[in-house]
Amino acid sequence: MTLASSIASLPAQSARPVIRTVDYLRISITDRCNERCLYCMPEQFSDWTPREEILTDQEIIAIVQASIQHGFKNFRITGGEPLLRTGVVDLIAQITRLPGVATVSMTTNGTRLPELAQPLFEAGLRKINISLDALDPDRYFQITRGKVAPVIEGIKQCRKIGFPSIKLNTVLMRGKNETEILPLIDFAHEQNVALRFIELMPLSLTEMLNESNFLPIAEVMEMIRQKEELLPFPTKLGFGPAQYYTLKERGVKLGFIGALTDLHFCDNCNKMRLTADGKIRPCLGNHLEFDLKPLLRPQILHDQLQEIFKSSLREKPLEHQFRNQYQPQRIMTAIGG
Numbered sequence: 001m002t003l004a005s006s007i008a009s010l011p012a013q014s015a016r017p018v019i020r021t022v023d024y025l026r027i028s029i030t031d032r033c034n035e036r037c038l039y040c041m042p043e044q045f046s047d048w049t050p051r052e053e054i055l056t057d058q059e060i061i062a063i064v065q066a067s068i069q070h071g072f073k074n075f076r077i078t079g080g081e082p083l084l085r086t087g088v089v090d091l092i093a094q095i096t097r098l099p100g101v102a103t104v105s106m107t108t109n110g111t112r113l114p115e116l117a118q119p120l121f122e123a124g125l126r127k128i129n130i131s132l133d134a135l136d137p138d139r140y141f142q143i144t145r146g147k148v149a150p151v152i153e154g155i156k157q158c159r160k161i162g163f164p165s166i167k168l169n170t171v172l173m174r175g176k177n178e179t180e181i182l183p184l185i186d187f188a189h190e191q192n193v194a195l196r197f198i199e200l201m202p203l204s205l206t207e208m209l210n211e212s213n214f215l216p217i218a219e220v221m222e223m224i225r226q227k228e229e230l231l232p233f234p235t236k237l238g239f240g241p242a243q244y245y246t247l248k249e250r251g252v253k254l255g256f257i258g259a260l261t262d263l264h265f266c267d268n269c270n271k272m273r274l275t276a277d278g279k280i281r282p283c284l285g286n287h288l289e290f291d292l293k294p295l296l297r298p299q300i301l302h303d304q305l306q307e308i309f310k311s312s313l314r315e316k317p318l319e320h321q322f323r324n325q326y327q328p329q330r331i332m333t334a335i336g337g
Helices: 003-008 057-068 088-096 113-122 137-144 149-161 178-191 217-225 302-314
Strands: 024-028 074-078 103-108 127-131 165-171 194-198 230-232 243-247 253-257 271-274 279-281
Touching (some): 057 088, 074 088, 113 149, 178 217, 217 230, 279 302
Parallel strands (some): 074 103, 127 165, 165 194, 194 253
Antiparallel strands (some): 243 253, 271 279
């Protein structure tokens, strides 16, 4: 059975009302990364966006201000690897000070957190998600072509500083990191942080998503239940799509993000994305984009920026296309995490 047919054979679920208040903008500030994760970027990839095409701090601030006028209040800084951008700490400080901003968070691979966690905290960052696909150094290298030691050091540094929200993200890949799942849960318990398991999505190479390496969240949940009971978490954590549970004995918070196998995944989607080169993308799993660059250069046209936000909100699709043999046109690092 192919992956597509296995997804199509999922049991029908009862209809639920679609209630979506779109108030969450994920802002990619660079397409560059210092790792080569299998699910994000082909190992030999070098087609970086020219630096002059990357949005400036002033342009990003103008876009955030325009989005606030249309109800956006929660912002996440992503990449590529956002901590590679020169001046990232100052940019975070500028965004956190804007009137109307409720939260500013970041998703990072964590490799530069040992030296930047404290400056980021002082700039006003309080929520941070850190990618951690394996604890074993060899396994981590096979997946990311990077070193896990600075990531673990960065996680511990964030805890020491006192970040109130620290979450670890693990992308599930059969044959790559299923043996890491239980050790990662032990680590999350030791560090008193939340851990999220994310189904593989077709966002790098089309051949990455196939029957041999797709590991559904239901299988992972059953693996965990063999060791300890999972209790549904009573409230929502954060602004994303994760469904949270706690382990009955240890109280570890575990999130599960099933973009392919959760047929209601898009029902409450509240986000849009801004790419590092100035495109508004209403849905990660849809090729639709709105180019903001003509409204930013040679001068920033504030009224027109607000209008394009209105248009993009109207065009936000009801669901992604990942289950329809989706063919990625831009890799994940170019879209933004």
